[in-house]
Amino acid sequence: MTAVKVTGKKNRRSTRSIVVNLLVHLLLAVLAAIWVLPIFWIILTSFRAEPGAYTNTFLPQGYTLNNYVKLLTDRNVLNFPKMFGNTLIIAICCCVISTFFVLSVAYSLSRMRFMFRKPYMNLAMILGLFPGFMTMVAQYFILKAMGLTEGAMIRFGLIIVYSACTGLGFQIAKGYFDTIPRSIDEAAVIDGATQWQVFTRITMPLAKPIVIYTVMTSFIAPWVDFIFAKVVCRANADQFTVAIGLWNMLQKEYIYQWYTCFAAGAVLISIPIAVLFLYMQRFYVEGMGGAVKG
Amino acid sequence: MENSQTNARNAILKGDLFTKLSAVIMGLGMIVRKQVAKGCAVLLCEIAFLYYMVNKGIASLGLLPSLGDQVQEKVWNEAKQIYEYTTGDNSQQILLAGVITLFVIAAIIVLWVLQMRHAYKLQKMQEEGTHIPSLKEDIHNLFDSNLYITLMSLPCLGILVFNIVPLVYMISMAFTTYSKEGEHLVLFDWDGLHQFQRVLNMNGNIGRQFWHVLAWTIVWAIFATFLNYILGMILAMIINRKDTKGKAFWRFCFVLSIAVPQFVTLMIMNIMLQPSGAINVLLKNLGWITSPLPFWTSKMWARVTIIVINLWVGIPYTMLQVTGILQNIPAELYEAARMDGAGPVTIFFKITLPYMLFVTTPYLIASFVGNINNFNVIYLLSGGGPTYVGDTAGQTDLLVTWLYKLTVDQQYYNLGAVIGIMTFVILTIITLITYRNSSSYKNEEAFM
Numbered sequence: 001m002t003a004v005k006v007t008g009k010k011n012r013r014s015t016r017s018i019v020v021n022l023l024v025h026l027l028l029a030v031l032a033a034i035w036v037l038p039i040f041w042i043i044l045t046s047f048r049a050e051p052g053a054y055t056n057t058f059l060p061q062g063y064t065l066n067n068y069v070k071l072l073t074d075r076n077v078l079n080f081p082k083m084f085g086n087t088l089i090i091a092i093c094c095c096v097i098s099t100f101f102v103l104s105v106a107y108s109l110s111r112m113r114f115m116f117r118k119p120y121m122n123l124a125m126i127l128g129l130f131p132g133f134m135t136m137v138a139q140y141f142i143l144k145a146m147g148l149t150e151g152a153m154i155r156f157g158l159i160i161v162y163s164a165c166t167g168l169g170f171q172i173a174k175g176y177f178d179t180i181p182r183s184i185d186e187a188a189v190i191d192g193a194t195q196w197q198v199f200t201r202i203t204m205p206l207a208k209p210i211v212i213y214t215v216m217t218s219f220i221a222p223w224v225d226f227i228f229a230k231v232v233c234r235a236n237a238d239q240f241t242v243a244i245g246l247w248n249m250l251q252k253e254y255i256y257q258w259y260t261c262f263a264a265g266a267v268l269i270s271i272p273i274a275v276l277f278l279y280m281q282r283f284y285v286e287g288m289g290g291a292v293k294g
Numbered sequence: 295m296e297n298s299q300t301n302a303r304n305a306i307l308k309g310d311l312f313t314k315l316s317a318v319i320m321g322l323g324m325i326v327r328k329q330v331a332k333g334c335a336v337l338l339c340e341i342a343f344l345y346y347m348v349n350k351g352i353a354s355l356g357l358l359p360s361l362g363d364q365v366q367e368k369v370w371n372e373a374k375q376i377y378e379y380t381t382g383d384n385s386q387q388i389l390l391a392g393v394i395t396l397f398v399i400a401a402i403i404v405l406w407v408l409q410m411r412h413a414y415k416l417q418k419m420q421e422e423g424t425h426i427p428s429l430k431e432d433i434h435n436l437f438d439s440n441l442y443i444t445l446m447s448l449p450c451l452g453i454l455v456f457n458i459v460p461l462v463y464m465i466s467m468a469f470t471t472y473s474k475e476g477e478h479l480v481l482f483d484w485d486g487l488h489q490f491q492r493v494l495n496m497n498g499n500i501g502r503q504f505w506h507v508l509a510w511t512i513v514w515a516i517f518a519t520f521l522n523y524i525l526g527m528i529l530a531m532i533i534n535r536k537d538t539k540g541k542a543f544w545r546f547c548f549v550l551s552i553a554v555p556q557f558v559t560l561m562i563m564n565i566m567l568q569p570s571g572a573i574n575v576l577l578k579n580l581g582w583i584t585s586p587l588p589f590w591t592s593k594m595w596a597r598v599t600i601i602v603i604n605l606w607v608g609i610p611y612t613m614l615q616v617t618g619i620l621q622n623i624p625a626e627l628y629e630a631a632r633m634d635g636a637g638p639v640t641i642f643f644k645i646t647l648p649y650m651l652f653v654t655t656p657y658l659i660a661s662f663v664g665n666i667n668n669f670n671v672i673y674l675l676s677g678g679g680p681t682y683v684g685d686t687a688g689q690t691d692l693l694v695t696w697l698y699k700l701t702v703d704q705q706y707y708n709l710g711a712v713i714g715i716m717t718f719v720i721l722t723i724i725t726l727i728t729y730r731n732s733s734s735y736k737n738e739e740a741f742m
Contacts, residue, residue, distance in 0.1 A: 017537065020537075021537050021538075024532060024535065024537075024538060025538070025539070027532070028532065028533070028538070028544050031529070031548075032544060032547035032548070034606070035547055035548050035550070035551045035606065035610070036547055036550065036551070038551075038559060038562055038563060038566065039550060039551065039554055039559075041562070041566070041572060042558075042562050053565060053568075054568065054570040054571060054575075055575070056575060057575065057579070058572055058575055058576040058579065100448075101448065101449040101452065104445035104446060104448075104449060105445070105446060105449050107445065108441070108442040108445045108446050112441065112442040114442050120446075120450075126722075127453075127457055127458070127461070128663070129663060129718050129721040129722055129725065130461060130714065130717075130718050131667045131693070131694045131697060131714055131717050131718070132667065132669070132694075133669070133694060133697050133698050133701070133710075133714065134460075134461060134464045134465075134697070134711070134714035134718075135456070135457055135460040135461055135464065136460075137460075137464060137701045137702070137707070137710070138459075138460030138461070138463045138464040139456055139460045141386065141390055141460075141463070142390070142455070142456070142459065142460060142463075145387070145390060160452075160456065161456070163452070164452035164453070164455065164456035164457070165452060165453050165456055165457045166449070166452075167446075167449025167450065167452060167453050168453060168457070194434075194437055194438040194441075195437065195438045195439065195441040196437035196438065196441055196444075199441065199445075220555075223555065224555040224556060224557060225557075226557050227669065227670075227673070227698075231702065243555075243557060246557075246558070246561070247557070247561070250561055250565070259565075262561075266554075266558045266561075266562070269555065269558075270553075270554045270555060270558060273553065273554070273555055274550065274553035274554055275553075277549075277552070277553040278546075278549065278550075278553055281549060281614070
């Protein structure tokens with residue numbers, strides 16, 4: 001009697017768990033579809049043959065590569081290759097400067113003790129509470145006073161805007177350095193290493209995930225910001241970055257002609273950034289986990 | 295004791311001739327005591343400072359109280375037979391020059407105090423016969439025990455010039471009449487707290503808009519932060535269930551949406567949800583609707599749409615961030631709860647959520663602050679609209695996007711600055727209250 005009862009219960013439980021499992025996977029499939037759909041749609045749009053922003057069908061009626069060809073060859077109205085070059089130069093410079101700034105500040109705050117250490121961290125927190133735009137408008141006036149808002153100098157202006165204040169974003173890197181045991185540094189110092197050698201030869205190699213993470217985030221920043229670039233560039237079309245270019249393609253005067261090219265441009269710049277991000281995600285998770293265990 | 299002895303005051307009172315003279319000729323104390331290069335550098339700073347003050351600084355300080363009053367005028371030039379324009383004052387440049395001069399003066403005061411202290415210290419070292427570090431040793435120290443100076447000076451300079459100076463400059467605009475209203479774009483004056491009164495006064499037009507925008511900003515931030523947090527956590531838990539197959543695949547689907555640059559996805563969403571955009575076309579073709587849904591044209595629709603799209607943007611982020619922490623919850627807690635007969639819902643609210651809240655309070659505060667200042671989502675999706683006639687703020691504008699419209703579009707710089715300051719004040723209050731009341735602040739020991 002009892003044995004039959006137990007198996008009956010087991011059966012019921014396993015049927016129930018099968019139903020729950022099915023429902024869960026169904027839910028995940030629906031959610032995944034919602035999340036992937038817009039990306040899928042933009043890829044289809046980038047190959048769409050009919051021009052214009054709005055069509056009467058959800059899916060394109062014909063497919064073509066012309067959108068990509070026009071985007072990469074039309075240099076008269078919106079010069080995408082030039083924008084790409086501008087952004088690349090800015091991104092490389094920012095990447096070098098910001099990485100140095102972030103890692104230097106994080107290392108100093110994590111490893112050294114000095115008078116303005118606490119005040120600096122408090123100040124960084126307070127400055128973080130001001131909306132970014134407060135500084136942006138005034139930064140533009142300062143750049144203007146320095147002559148960095150005209151012609152080719154705009155590039156320097158943008159590099160400065162993107163990298164000058166990165167010393168405030170030390171938290172993640174500092175958190176990582178904090179997890180590297182200090183005994184490793186102390187051993188090196190006993191062996192006669194200077195702090196500089198500890199920083200470059202010991203901490204940096206141990207902190208590889210966070211170094212890569214910092215390099216990539218600072219490289220990606222100029223590609224995805226469009227609002228600072230818009231304020232600094234204003235109407236200087238030859239200095240546009242990719243983000244302003246794409247944004248412009250959706251403005252009233254261009255949208256009919258350029259909408260499908262916008263989709264093509266979005267796909268083109270999303271691919272490298274997505275690859276970088278998916279690669280970086282591993283280091284991000286590792287970075288959250290800490291360096292040398294135990 | 296040691297510190298109180300080598301301060302600038304003692305240097306003046308008890309220093310010898312050279313130390314005292316350093317008060318006037320900066321760096322002299324170092325030059326006569328074997329630190330020639332360092333002393334000369336300090337002296338050069340002083341000369342540069344004096345040069346700047348004589349050439350520009352004093353004049354710009356003098357103009358600061360009035361912010362200039364020379365109007366640009368047309369003058370008839372008899373000799374050339376043409377009208378010539380006199381250069382009038384530009385209050386905005388005067389204000390900027392004034393703020394910069396004040397910072398330069400502050401910097402030289404700091405340098406003065408430091409070099410006085412150092413001069414006195416050197417004097418004592420010489421009296422006691424201690425070894426005075428040479429330039430070579432100083433440089434060596436900059437890469438060893440003083441490495442933080444080498445590493446932090448450039449980042450600090452960047453922050454000072456491109457964050458603190460602009461902030462002070464912008465804050466000072468809040469107390470002026472710098473605005474397109476009344477044509478005060480070239481010449482403006484100090485205005486006291488007048489703009490603050492306008493913003494806070496509920497009966498005025500600007501004040502009414504301010505309180506509306508503020509209320510929506512807070513509603514938005516609460517929804518955006520907590521819905522994302524809880525739903526993201528539930529998603530992470532569903533994916534990490536023991537029985538879920540293909541965990542990596544599901545995670546990839548969701549992470550893909552954050553891998554694509556945010557401004558791209560937001561602009562696409564905006565287009566898709568237009569009256570003749572893809573979503574409305576799809577629904578029409580399916581025969582579900584006859585007239586397009588007013589995603590961006592009705593106030594309620596726009597607000598709900600923004601919150602829902604923000605879920606689309608934010609849930610994968612939360613999922614990514616909490617996955618690791620969720621796995622750290624001690625398994626015994628779950629075991630014990632299940633023994634006591636608790637169901638999944640009870641377990642979530644009694645164990646998972648409290649544990650997560652305990653561990654992630656700082657993260658929650660940061661994301662709340664981020665949402666209050668979330669410019670991209672609002673600006674790229676609805677552009678703040680729909681906007682009623684006569685208003686500068688739309689129905690979905692946050693304080694930040696309104697700040698942007700006021701300064702960049704409308705050129706009401708003084709009002710914009712006031713809104714920025716108010717945002718800061720509100721954020722400070724909220725941060726302090728939540729941080730003080732959070733369990734991770736009250737009890738720094740482990741959970742439970």
